[in-house]
Amino acid sequence: MAGRVDALYFFLLAISIFFSVLIAGLIVFYAIRYRRRDPLSVGQVLHGMMALEIGWTVIPFIISMIIFVWGASVFFAISRPPDETLNIYVVGKQWMWKLQHPEGQMEINELHVPVGRDVKLTMTSEDVIHDFFVPAFRIKADVLPARYTTIWFRPTKAGRYHLFCSQYCGTNHAVMGGWVTVMEPAEFEAWLAGGPVEGSLAEAGERLFQQLACNNCHASSGKGRGPSLVGLYGSTVRLQGGQTVVADDDYLRESILNPRAKIVAGYGPDMPVFQGLVSEEQVLQLIAYIKSLAPPQAAPGQPGTAAESKRPAGEARKLP
Numbered sequence: 001m002a003g004r005v006d007a008l009y010f011f012l013l014a015i016s017i018f019f020s021v022l023i024a025g026l027i028v029f030y031a032i033r034y035r036r037r038d039p040l041s042v043g044q045v046l047h048g049m050m051a052l053e054i055g056w057t058v059i060p061f062i063i064s065m066i067i068f069v070w071g072a073s074v075f076f077a078i079s080r081p082p083d084e085t086l087n088i089y090v091v092g093k094q095w096m097w098k099l100q101h102p103e104g105q106m107e108i109n110e111l112h113v114p115v116g117r118d119v120k121l122t123m124t125s126e127d128v129i130h131d132f133f134v135p136a137f138r139i140k141a142d143v144l145p146a147r148y149t150t151i152w153f154r155p156t157k158a159g160r161y162h163l164f165c166s167q168y169c170g171t172n173h174a175v176m177g178g179w180v181t182v183m184e185p186a187e188f189e190a191w192l193a194g195g196p197v198e199g200s201l202a203e204a205g206e207r208l209f210q211q212l213a214c215n216n217c218h219a220s221s222g223k224g225r226g227p228s229l230v231g232l233y234g235s236t237v238r239l240q241g242g243q244t245v246v247a248d249d250d251y252l253r254e255s256i257l258n259p260r261a262k263i264v265a266g267y268g269p270d271m272p273v274f275q276g277l278v279s280e281e282q283v284l285q286l287i288a289y290i291k292s293l294a295p296p297q298a299a300p301g302q303p304g305t306a307a308e309s310k311r312p313a314g315e316a317r318k319l320p
Contacts, residue, residue, distance in 0.1 A: 001153065004074050005138040011070070015063060078139070081152035085120035086113065089201070089284045092123065092130035092143040094169060095176040100281065102288065103192055104200045109178030111163065113155055114188035120152040122249060126280050131167035134180055140166060148249045155182040205289025208282055217271070226271060227264045233291045238265045252287045 034043075088111070091098040099107045113119050123132055123143045130143040132151065141151040165176040183191060199207075209215060217226035227237075232247050240263045245251055254261050256278070259271035278286070 001074070001078055002136070002138040004077065008067075008070055008074055012067065015067075078151075081120045081150060082118045085118040085152060087120050087122065088113075089281075089288075090121050090123040090132060090143065091280045091284070092125040092127075092132070092165070092169075092176075094127050095165075095172040097132070097163065097165075097176070097178055098281065100201060100284065101192070102201050104204065105192060109163070111178070111180045112188060112191055113180065113182055114185045115155055115158050115182055116185070118152060118154045120150060122284075123149050123151070124253075124280055124284075128169050129167050130165045130169050130176070133164045133166040134161055135164070136161040137180075142167065148253065155180075158182050158184055201285055201288040202292040203289075205285035205287070205292075208278075208285055209289055212274070212278075214286075225267070227267055229290050230293045232293065237262075239263060240265050249287055252290055253283055256283055256286055 036043075087102055089100045097109050097111075099111050101107075121132065123141065124147065125143045125145040127145060129145070131140060132143050133140040134153070137153045137155070139151050139153050141149050143149060159182055161180045161182065163178040163180050165173060167173075169176065217224045218229050220228055220230050222228040233252070235247050236244050237247050237251070238244050242265075245262060251262070255271075257275040258273060260269045260273070263269055
């Protein structure tokens with residue numbers, strides 16, 4: 001996005017300079033050209049300058065509409081990540097950035113990404129408001145407690161680029177920074193394979209899901225005390241009272257930490273509150289696991305396969 005952002009910025013800068021010089025020059029010119037030469041002289045009153053009135057109304061309107069349409073197109077491009085992205089989770093904390101790749105690699109104040117790959121960051125804060133800012137990429141977004149924000153970029157040149165927190169977040173705000181390291185694809189794959197990893201993010205979420213005994217209630221058959229999580233992510237959920245909500249990251253986070261906030265229709269408020277019992281990293285792991293659950297594949301005209309009917313409660317098929 002850097003080229004598009006810079007083009008809009010320099011257009012605004014050129015417009016500002018042009019009209020500043022024009023207006024300042026006309027003020028000086030008119031002050032000299034039409035100065036009072038006789039203390040008793042009276043200026044001539046003019047009426048009916050319709051062309052001038054139309055000109056200074058229409059021209060600024062056209063310019064402002066150009067800026068609006070251009071700015072809106074850049075805004076929508078920045079705020080709408082592509083469909084296929086490398087998803088990385090970011091947690092801001094006084095005073096560090098904690099980042100985790102879907103393969104399981106974790107980083108602190110460092111982010112490694114490949115050249116030419118669309119990268120989407122899903123971010124939240126453990127404490128106060130932070131701001132994820134990489135000046136070289138022209139990207140900046142608030143990182144807020146108790147909710148998720150997203151931002152994306154596509155690095156085009158290998159190198160190391162400064163990462164900052166641009167929102168004052170306390171005593172050591174100035175040292176809350178790091179580096180984004182952009183690598184060639186082969187080098188990035190070697191980096192991924194080189195670090196110690198205890199399974200992917202979804203696999204860590206599955207282990208935590210079982211440790212917390214979530215599978216005792218959230219059976220894949222849908223006959224548990226809680227609703228089935230198979231195919232939940234991205235679906236529309238009907239709540240008590242008739243309202244509906246999309247099962248996105250924010251909904252899943254709220255349902256884990258404060259399940260009584262939005263109770264699914266047909267179920268009671270039985271789920272315990274996990275606020276304070278799981279960290280933000282663990283919430284992200286659980287969400288990654290729920291995302292990986294897919295509906296069981298059934299043969300045409302059949303309710304399900306024999307393999308699926310024997311699958312233990314709480315276990316669901318994962319996306320490849």
